[in-house]
Amino acid sequence: MFLSNVRQDLKTYKGDWTAQGFWAMLVYRLGRWRYGIRFRIIRLPFSLLYKVLFKMVQIFCGIQMPCEAPVGRNFRIDHFGNIIISGYASFGDNCVVRNGVTVGIKNVEEKKAPSIGNNVDIGAGAKILGNITIGNNVFIGANAVVITDVPDDCLAVGVPAKIKYRRN
Template identity: 70%
Template sequence: MALFSNIRADLKTYGGQWSQQGFWVMIVYRYGRWRYGIKNSVLRKPFSLLYRFFYKVVQILTGIELPCEVPVGRNFRIDHFGDIVISGYASFGDDCIIRNGVTVGLKNIEEKAAPKIGNNVNIGAGAKLLGNITIGDNVDVGANAVIISSVPANSIAVGIPARIIPKKS
């Protein structure tokens, strides 16, 4: 039942717009997370096969790669579709928004660590967040920013490489 309550919450996050491509991604993501709850590996195999099929279909249709291994918080929103890549090692807090062209991933292939995103983070179009970094709560990431070091809470990160600006209270 948690699967359906999560999907209902996601639909609410998308304003009831079931036609949003980000919502389609979230349905497949929630299904992928749900299948891990099936303890018997023999029973889980057909569900896993179905997940891999739907994951690839949604990836092709939307251009969004969100593996089910990524923990995401409540009200996670993919605001625009296309060219979004999220590493399976990343994590997101509550109330995060990402836009088209965003990459949240590994800095290099040898280091299997991706960004840990806090709560209430707004990631602008084309931003790249790479490596074993932490993005604090209440952070705005500007469009096309490249972030390769941690960003403290209540900040704005803009530029290449990103420059950190404290938010005015």
């Protein structure tokens, strides 16, 4: 499973193994894979490796993508830098995240983050916060602040984000 996910991620990045988004996904996949190791004594070295690599990606690439946040296939970090994703968030298939994006909790007391559907394109600088659901085929505009649910086939733009239905 680990290698097939990495191959798919590399395909998503068009074979560019130097893309920092790919590095983040590689470390993410390692973190998810290690949970499948049953025996703690065997899992420990992989956990240590994951934590070191996670910190390196965080420092050198500016991407915080914890392995606790489930992501679907073809997840792509288009531009690196200042990307923070909560471990409580979840993503569907074919999602794109750009630089400066935060997907996280709204209140410290409420440990819930957005659930993001399939085919979601998140513009640079967008903030998606709280226990909300982002539907399928949604575009989040650059610098939008999304704190309410967004239905399928919509645009979310502005501060706070206004929801607009997309035309065909």
